[in-house]
Amino acid sequence: MFKSHSLRTAVVAGLATLTLSTSVTANNEPIKVGMMLPFSGVYGALGDATRNGLKMALQEQMSKLHGRKIEYIEIDTEARPERAPEIASSLLNNSEADFIIGPVHSGVAMGMLKVLRGKDTVMIVPNAGAGPVTGPLCSPNVFRTSFSSWQPSYPMGNVALDKGYKKVVTMSWNYGMGKESLDAFEESFTAGGGEIVKKILVPFPKTEFQAYLSEIASINPDAVFVFFAGGGAVKFVKDYDALGLKGKIPLLGSGFLTEGTLEAQGSAAEGVLTTLHYADSLDNEQNTRFRSSYKQQFGKASDIYAVQGYDTGLMIASAVNQLGGNISDQKALIKALESTTVRSPRGDFTFSPAHNPVQNVYLRTVENGENRVVEIAAPALADPARGCKL
């Protein structure tokens, strides 16, 4: 129950410092990886998966760390933005972490950014898609291994046009990530001549969708595009099916609609079309290996959040390896991170000047409880990084 692992490493590190106090060099100290993720509450599952992926990657890459051990400091953000600056400052000034990984929630990301922007510690965002992180608020020490909220949704506009949909209803929770996703879809969809007949914003975290779905049924659009994630996604997809809309009005979504939720959604999710920078069925060596060993270690199927955590681990390992284990020079570290090509289960990806992944976005459909690739919806897609001066 107690984090015996991190305690043990701390004790071991302490003893090592005592006995070797004369010959200690920077390279003998463990690399401190601070995690600011939600481990309880609505976003708990996302935090768990990210942490699993991150630890798995660093475990696998042990041989490339030039003998340096990893020490984890894990703090539950409870997805509460108002606590974010304080926890970030704890990891920065108290734990003196070398890397701070987090968060899941965009509001928390903003709070972290306020403290960590321009500091000596590298911050890597393994999920939160808030545009400003790699947009107007971008910073040399801030990286993102996941996506900007624009990325997964923008290509769906063209997919919808290709399918001949003209009138679409969009819907999401009324919060940053949801609104940014709908805007990205709208941008490409209306540019190609499509029309958004209605945009529905549901108060967060309300999951009573019946009234909205009845209204959509009466509008009877060509398709519906939504952003929901986690428990809300489960409920939405089940309601869409239960109220008979499925099969009559095609359901399109940002890929989070069917990530980490497929088991709970059951047959209701079959056939839902989504776009995302990953799909379960991607046919590459990394993905096959990743999925089987994740399943073996944690006893459940991996999802995008696990992949993003995993890639964060790969990225850290790669930079440490490039620098021969010495990460004390921040400029060199940032340079090494920037030039990393991450050999990810989602396919290889690189970083844009704003430190956001340049990656393929796939069109996927749910088949037998798995997200299967239909095609590449947008190859090597880079976020426009509006307002970033890097």
Added chain:
Amino acid sequence: MTTSLFLVQLINGLQYGLLLFLIASGLTLVFGVMGILNLAHGSMYMVGAYLVWYFVEHTGSFGLSALISAVIALLIGILMERTLIRQLYRRNHLDQVLLTIGMIFVFNALQGLLWGNDPLGVAVPAALSSAIPVTDVLEYPVYRIFVALLCVGIAAVMYFMINKTRLGMLIRAGESNREMVECLGIDIRKLYTIVFAIGVMLAAVAGVAAAPMSSIVPGMGEHILITCFVVVVIGGMGSIKGAFIAALLVGLVDTFASVLVPQLSSMMIYILMAFILLIKPQGLFSS
């Protein structure tokens, strides 16, 4: 809005309201009889949903799982009352608030330890999985109609129990004069245990009934708790009849606000509550 859409939304609102009643009824019953403000009530809703999921996974039968879950909830209720709540009858209301907040922490932690953080789902029982076509596009699932009828049934049973049975008589007597009931040789402590356990069970049953049509996630209890309090307070604390009418009112207002005034829909039930309390500071049906 066309007439058919209006009717559909009316049904949506009533159905949502009835479910709210089921959750809120236990809360108002416990407050009315015992004067206990049980903030852990939402947690019991969550516990009900998780329990039924767990047993469906193991037995495959929804009906059986629902029954087992309800019994376990009843036992949890008895245990909570006997060990903790009982100590606080003579203490300040706010100590009860603190105690039940402590319980929320414990229930949330146990949920994480026992069942993890992944969202879970329960399939609708096969016998009730069909749907009735309403328009070309829209269908109405039979299960949801069943749940709505179940809620009406439970409301009727509660009404009958409180007004026509000996237990109900004692409950009403206990509400108005605790000492008098004790003087008559009735063991009020036993009565309190029973009422508290029933309250807990009602929350859990609501969780069970909601499980197949929602997602089972950590923290699902806290969100519903606030809505529940809105219902109970609008109806007048302790009034079952008030809770019933308020639940329908909240269900309808929330449903129609979502569609008609989406900009205000997040605030609508609070506006409704503030408005009602400004006119009737004790709720609609306070005793």
Added chain:
Amino acid sequence: MLFNKRTERIFFWVFFPLALLMPLFLADNTFFVSKLTSIMIFALFVMSLDYLVGRCGLITLGHAMFYGLGGYLFWMIAPEYEAVNFWVYTFYICMIAAGVALIIGFLVLRTSGIYMIMITLAFAQMAFYFFSDSIDFGGTDGLFIYVKPETSIFGLSFFDLDNPTHFYYLCLLSLFNTLVFFRVLIRSRFGRVVDAIHENPGRTTALGYNIFVFRLMSYVIASALGAYAGYLFTLQYGFVNPSMLAWTTSGSALVMSILGGMGSIYGAILGTFVYEGLHYVLEHLTEHWMLFMGALIITMVMVFKNGIAGYLEKLLEKRA
């Protein structure tokens, strides 16, 4: 004497000298200085709530509305790229918050007990959704404050708000002042009437006092101080977020106030430090901190009849 209980005096003479010297021991750890600062800010907030709940018997679950308002108000009225005067803006923010409290108090104080809990919650939730739904106020992502105010009085500046230690002392001073202020208020004629209303509203009315006015004044004072706490919180890291207004913020504050000992005022400091301290230790020990936190809360309710302050008083007060 300002403090009539021995426990209170002991607490006062232990806490404040210790707090005054603390940064000297923590010189090389800015985080702990900041952590203590944020606990003191929240203690100030809890104290304002404790006065309302414990002294006036006005239980509110909407106090976080003023906490958040303190932050958002600063963003609204201060120019974005110009350092304004801290004291002047303290005055503005407290005055505006007091104005808002006057209107809302006028409405909510018609109810009492649980109905008042819920109607205050209703207004707080409306405010919460107002800020979190609005793009102009940064929505759920919140807002940044880029330039912190300067603190000069007549050209003399004692605090540099960008320096964590200076900010620590500013918050300590604020907490000290608030405690003294409430003690003075409680001992004043006004405070005695408020106590009388709490004990027996009927009789106080019969004595010719308009209890509504006294309650409203108390509500306005506590709300303005709540907003001041929120203003300090926002300045600490330069970050405002709608989660400051969430009902869970009000809930935690209520928990800390009950834990500390309702109505004791200094208990608010005890309650906040104990709660936040436990939270900090537990969350660094185990991921399942909630389990231990919950168990500890339950145990404390069972053991302490009147919160931590009540327990200490039982130990330290001479029996009369």
